[in-house]
Each structure stands twice: as structure tokens, then as C-alpha cells.
Amino acid sequence: MLDREKVIMMTRMASYEKGKGKDHLRIGSSFRADYIFASILKAIFAITVAFVCGVALYIYYNLEQFVENIYDLDLVAILKGFGKHYLIVMIIYVAICYIVAFIRYAVATGSIRKYKSNLKKLRKMQKDQ
Amino acid sequence: MKSLFEIREKVIRFYYKYDAFIIPVIKAILAFIVLHAVNSRMGYFHKIDNVAIELIVSLLCSFLPSGLILVFAGLFSLLHMYGLSLIVAATGVVLYLVIYLLFLRFAPKASLVVALTPVLMLWKIPYILPIILGLCAAPGTAVAMGCGVIAYYFLYIIDSNSATIATMELGDAADQLKIIIDGMLANKGMLIVIIAFVVTMLVVYFIRRLPIKRNWEIAIGSGAAVQMLVLLIGDVIMDTGISFINIILVSILAVAIGFGIKFFKYCVDFNRTENVQFEDDDYYYYVKAVPKISIALESGRVRQINRRVGGHGSFVTGSEDFYEDGLGEDYDYSEYPEDGEYYEEDGYYENNDGYYEENFSEEDGDGKN
Numbered sequence: 157m158l159d160r161e162k163v164i165m166m167t168r169m170a171s172y173e174k175g176k177g178k179d180h181l182r183i184g185s186s187f188r189a190d191y192i193f194a195s196i197l198k199a200i201f202a203i204t205v206a207f208v209c210g211v212a213l214y215i216y217y218n219l220e221q222f223v224e225n226i227y228d229l230d231l232v233a234i235l236k237g238f239g240k241h242y243l244i245v246m247i248i249y250v251a252i253c254y255i256v257a258f259i260r261y262a263v264a265t266g267s268i269r270k271y272k273s274n275l276k277k278l279r280k281m282q283k284d285q
Numbered sequence: 286m287k288s289l290f291e292i293r294e295k296v297i298r299f300y301y302k303y304d305a306f307i308i309p310v311i312k313a314i315l316a317f318i319v320l321h322a323v324n325s326r327m328g329y330f331h332k333i334d335n336v337a338i339e340l341i342v343s344l345l346c347s348f349l350p351s352g353l354i355l356v357f358a359g360l361f362s363l364l365h366m367y368g369l370s371l372i373v374a375a376t377g378v379v380l381y382l383v384i385y386l387l388f389l390r391f392a393p394k395a396s397l398v399v400a401l402t403p404v405l406m407l408w409k410i411p412y413i414l415p416i417i418l419g420l421c422a423a424p425g426t427a428v429a430m431g432c433g434v435i436a437y438y439f440l441y442i443i444d445s446n447s448a449t450i451a452t453m454e455l456g457d458a459a460d461q462l463k464i465i466i467d468g469m470l471a472n473k474g475m476l477i478v479i480i481a482f483v484v485t486m487l488v489v490y491f492i493r494r495l496p497i498k499r500n501w502e503i504a505i506g507s508g509a510a511v512q513m514l515v516l517l518i519g520d521v522i523m524d525t526g527i528s529f530i531n532i533i534l535v536s537i538l539a540v541a542i543g544f545g546i547k548f549f550k551y552c553v554d555f556n557r558t559e560n561v562q563f564e565d566d567d568y569y570y571y572v573k574a575v576p577k578i579s580i581a582l583e584s585g586r587v588r589q590i591n592r593r594v595g596g597h598g599s600f601v602t603g604s605e606d607f608y609e610d611g612l613g614e615d616y617d618y619s620e621y622p623e624d625g626e627y628y629e630e631d632g633y634y635e636n637n638d639g640y641y642e643e644n645f646s647e648e649d650g651d652g653k654n
Contacts, residue, residue, distance in 0.1 A: 170561035202386040
């Protein structure tokens with residue numbers, strides 16, 4: 157015999173699992189520290205690739221100057237300058253990513269808590285049947 | 286107003302009934318608009334500058350995830366850049382890569398916004414976007430909008446310098462790059478537009494979420510005002526040359542669209558009809574979940590009823606709908622014998638469907654004032 161309440165609840169939960177829940181359950185499957193750490197690693201990778209692209213464009217843009225003054229270039233000072241900019245950009249970007257990851261994890265765990273409470277209700281319904 | 290509600294109800298019913306067809310059609314139309322805009326604006330790679338190709342790719346996009354519209358738009362624009370110059374294409378790859386890596390990870394589902402922003406800017410109506418997104422989207426979408434603005438100005442600079450770049454040879458690669466980068470850095474309008482869009486969207490978003498009366502109306506109005514103000518200040522400080530008549534006209538359009546969204550948003554859950562599958566110990570379930578239409582109905586009104594016309598089972602109420610005997614308003618009902626009973630005393634009431642029912646009690650709810 158079909159239980160109307162049970163079907164409604166299962167449908168809602170299945171819909172959640174298919175939609176928003178897909179991301180939330182993935183995020184909630186790891187510990188907060190692990191999730192944030194993984195996000196920061198991705199952020200460092202992204203900012204490094206973007207910075208390398210930026211440096212490549214900068215060098216290409218100033219190629220004539222570099223070629224003309226190739227023997228007078230203070231490579232150490234240039235590398236230090238790049239490194240300083242890289243660190244500043246990376247710290248700002250990683251801080252933003254940390255905050256975003258923190259909020260995303262909090263939202264996901266809140267939503268999963270509701271989902272789990274529905275699961276409990278469903279189990280209780282099945283026991284009562 | 287009542288007819289507007291009726292139209293709204295019809296639109297919603299139509300949407301829920303045919304959403305399986307409407308959404309692919311909308312996706313195909315959007316894809317075609319974006320690809321056609323890229324082709325008509327750039328058109329340096331003649332092999333893809335063809336309406337048939339645009340249509341085929343649009344049809345593909347109709348059943349693929351909406352994020353692929355942006356991917357196809359990016360590919361089309363890169364091919365056109367390649368048709369113009371290899372260096373321009375390489376710069377495009379770098380820019381798109383940086384945008385993807387740094388910004389789109391904050392709003393992975395808003396890729397359509399990135400694709401549509403340049404199109405709206407091309408049509409000179411970009412100022413509607415922050416207000417619409419502030420009403421409908423999450424604040425992270427502001428990042429996608431900013432990326433769209435950057436992409437538009439990048440393509441604009443390539444387009445406006447295409448004649449110069451086309452005459453250059455591969456040996457002048459550095460000069461080509463200089464033209465593009467200098468153009469981007471010198472374009473103060475881009476920065477002002479990004480700031481104005483982000484500020485406007487956040488203002489609309491946060492005011493809309495405030496627990497105050499008329500928050501939607503205030504959000505739409507203040508969003509339009511803030512946008513105009515920021516653009517005006519930006520223009521005064523940086524002399525961007527933005528057309529203010531256009532801003533005012535588009536802001537009025539944005540306000541109108543905002544009220545349109547408010548009109549529908551309160552009653553439409555734009556979640557689609559969902560087909561879900563699950564199982565328990567006894568059954569496999571294949572469920573089609575259709576969102577309920579939750580239109581706020583007008584509360585019922587108790588009307589002063591004059592009298593009942595006997596013998597016809599029909600009632601005189603002052604509204605043509607209720608002359609159910611078909612004799613019409615002009616008919617002289619005094620000819621009918623009166624039973625001398627007032628409906629209000631009998632407990633008749635008008636419910637939301639406009640009919641009268643007997644034995645109305647307060648628990649029934651709908652008919653009371």
C-alpha cells in the first residue's frame with residue numbers, strides 16, 4: 157500500500173539530491189578543514205597559473221626593452237619584484253577563497269542537517285508501517 | 286488588475302505545462318543570439334561566419350547544459366581572433382583562462398550571465414542586467430557580470446583596432462599585443478561600468494532581502510538611482526563619455542522589467558517539473574513532481590445582497606456574472622416574487638470563484654472578510 161506522506165517526503169529528498177543537494181552532499185562528505193584546505197590549494201594553483209600568464213604577457217609587452225637592455229638587466233631585482241607581487245596577489249586571493257569556502261561549507265552542512273533529519277523521519281515512517 | 290492576474294496565471298500554467306519544450310527553445314534562442322552577435326561583430330574567420338552553423342550550434346545548445354553556450358561563444362570568438370591574428374588569439378586564450386581560473390569558480394553556474402553581458406552591452410542596454418540579477422540571483426553572480434564586461438571591452442578593442450592589426454605581420458606581434466593591452470588599460474569606462482554594475486547589483490540584492498515593507502519596490506528604485514549616480518560620478522571623475530540619455534532610458538526599462546519580475550516571482554517557483562526516481566523496500570518510484578501554482582488569491586468579500594429572485598435558483602448581486610438566469614442586468618427583476626430573505630441573513634457568501642454557497646461557517650475560511 158502506498159503511503160502518501162512517505163512518497164511526498166521521498167520525492168522531496170530525491171529532488172534535493174538531484175539539485176542543490178548534489179553539491180552540498182559532496183561538500184559535506186569531507187571535514188571542514190579538508191574542504192577549506194582543498195579550496196586553498198585550488199586557489200593557489202589558479203593564481204599561480206594566472207600570474208605566470210600575466211608575467212608572460214608583461215615580458216612580451218616589454219620585449220623590446222628587455223632585448224635592448226639585456227646586459228644591463230638586474231634579474232634578481234626583477235625576480236624579487238615579481239615574487240613580491242605574486243605574494244601580495246596570492247594572499248589577497250587565498251583570503252577571499254578561504255572566506256568563500258568557509259561560507260559554502262556552513263551553508264552545505266546546514267542544508268545537510270535538514271536532509272538528515274528528513275531521513276530520520278523517513279526511517280521512522282518505515283518502522284511504523 | 287484582475288485581467289493581469291489572469292494573464293499571469295495563464296502564463297504560469299503554460300510554463301509548467303510545456304517547460305520540457307520551453308526551456309530548450311529558450312536555450313537555443315539565447316545561444317543563437319550570442320553566437321550571431323559574435324559572428325556579426327567580429328566575422329574575421331569566414332568559415333564559421335555562417336547562419337547555418339549558428340543554427341546548428343544553437344540546436345546543440347538546446348539540449349546541452351546552459352554553460353556550454355559560453356564555451357561555444359568563447360570558441361567562436363577565439364576562432365575569429367585567430368582569423369585576425371595569431372597573437373590576438375593567444376591573448377584571448379590567456380584572458381579567458383585567467384577569467385575562468387580566477388573568477389568563474391565563484392559563480393560556476395552563472396556562465397550564461399558572462400555570455401549575455403557582452404550581448405546586452407552591444408545592444409546598448411546593459412544597465413538592466415544588475416537590477417535583474419539583484420532581484421533573481423545570488424551575489425556571487427556579480428563576479429560573472431564583471432567578467433562579461435571585461436570580455437565585452439576586450440572584444441570591442443579588438444574590433445575597433447582590427448583594421449590596424451590586420452595590416453600587421455607576425456613579426457609585429459609585440460605591437461599587436463601593445464595595441465590590445467594599452468587599449469584595455471586606457472579604457473576607464475570598463476572600470477566604471479564594472480564598479481557601477483557590482484554596486485548596483487549588491488544594493489538591489491541586499492535591500493530586496495531586508496525585512497521591510499515594499500522591499501522589492503525600494504530595491505528596484507534605489508538600484509536604478511545608485512547605478513545612475515555611480516555612472517555619473519565615474520563620468521565626471523574619469524570622463525568616460527557614457528551617454529546619459531541612454532542610461533536614463535535603460536534605467537526606466539530596468540525598473541519596468543524589475544516590476545515585471547516582482548509580479549511573477551512572488552507566485553512562480555521557477556523550479557522545473559522534476560522527474561525523480563527512488564525506491565524503498567517494496568516499490569520502485571518514478572515520480573513526476575510538478576510545482577504547485579501558488580497565486581495569492583484575492584480574499585473573499587461579503588457583499589450586501591438585496592434580494593433573491595425566486596423560482597430560478599438565481600441571484601441578483603449587481604455583477605453581471607451572477608445573473609445566472611441569463612436575463613441580464615437590465616431586466617426588471619421586481620417582476621419576480623420576492624421571498625423576502627436577505628442572503629447575508631441566510632448565510633450566503635461570495636467565495637473566490639464568485640459564486641454563492643449555503644451554510645458558510647468561519648472554519649471554511651475563504652469567504653470571510
